[in-house]
Amino acid sequence: MRVKTEAKRDAIVQVAAEVFRELGFEGASMVEIAARVGGSRATLYGYFSSxxxxxxxxxxxxxxxxxxxxxxxxxxxxxxxxxxxxxxxxxxxxxxxxxxxxxxxxxxxxxxxxxxxxxxxxxxxxxxxxxxxxxxxxxxxxxxxxxxxxxxxxxxxxxxxxxxxxxxxxxxxxxxxxxxxxxxxxxxxxxxxxxxxxxxxxxxxxx
Missing domain, CATH: 1.10.357.10 (Tetracycline Repressor, domain 2)
Structure with a gap:
């Protein structure tokens, strides 16, 4: 079982902020954010449900x-x-x-x-x-x-x-x-x- 960390959460939020600024809410996707974070969608959904x-x-x-x-x-x-x-x-x-x-x-x-x-x-x-x-x-x-x-x-x-x-x-x-x-x-x-x-x-x- 992967352990959640505050540092990882902060890193996800920081990358997501860049994606939302570039692509807007509709254009952004969890796939794109996960790719930039360098992890899987499963990891991303472990921190944020949507x-x-x-x-x-x-x-x-x-x-x-x-x-x-x-x-x-x-x-x-x-x-x-x-x-x-x-x-x-x-x-x-x-x-x-x-x-x-x-x-x-x-x-x-x-x-x-x-x-x-x-x-x-x-x-x-x-x-x-x-x-x-x-x-x-x-x-x-x-x-x-x-x-x-x-x-x-x-x-x-x-x-x-x-x-x-x-x-x-x-x-x-x-x-x-x-x-x-x-x-x-x-x-x-x-x-x-x-x-x-x-x-x-x-x-x-x-x-």
Whole structure:
């Protein structure tokens, strides 16, 4: 019986990332990935049960590198000016999710989600974790009286939806080209005006 190792898994994910970038999700195959890894398909399937699962592992691995520092910084800034903290957070998050690589990955997930469980795998291993971390930050702000009391999970969904509305959604269907830093800054500012207006504590503005 072959023993699974983390190093072997990482090597598979790295090679798969190259294949997906070159051929796209539909063009890539487990046969091609196995050949480049230098092993058999049986070995590959020992680590990942499907191409969908492997694709999700690739996207999550890439996202983790970018998102982990952003959420870590968010937690460390919980006592700073709320609007400024969320402005920095929004700009950094949008810079990642609006990148060409991230948009292409999301398009692939959406295209395949009706035929497999790739959508669930993608959501539970990525966006769901991000929403949970953001909700934790917003709940802390509610406890401090800087936002009105509400369901923090719903608030996190509202904030991310507002950030996506002018950026990710148009990019997904090819309406807008690459967005500049100024575009992302202004889109974040407008999203926060709406969010902070809706979640301001009773009788005063959020700080």
């Amino acid at each position: 191409k969908e699962e492997l694709f999700v592992a690739v996207t999550h691995g890439t996202a983790k590198v970018h998102f982990a520092p952003i959420f870590e910084a968010l937690g460390q800034e919980s006592d700073d000016d709320l609007e400024q903290v969320l402005q920095r957070f929004g700009e950094k998050i949008l810079a990642v999710v609006c990148s060409q690589e991230a948009i292409q990955a999301r398009r692939a997930v959406i295209a395949e989600s009706g035929r497999s469980d790739i959508g669930r795998l993608f959501y539970e291993g990525g966006p769901k974790k991000g929403l949970t971390e953001l909700a934790g930050f917003l709940e802390l702000q509610m406890q401090k009286g800087r936002l009105r009391k509400a369901d923090p999970q719903v608030a996190a969904r509202h904030l991310t939806a507002l950030l996506d509305s002018e950026t990710v959604m148009p990019a997904l269907i090819g309406i807008d080209g690459p967005l500049s830093r100024k575009d992302l800054r202004e889109a974040t500012r407008r999203a926060l005006q709406t969010f902070l207006g809706g979640y301001a504590p009773e009788g005063r503005k959020a700080k």
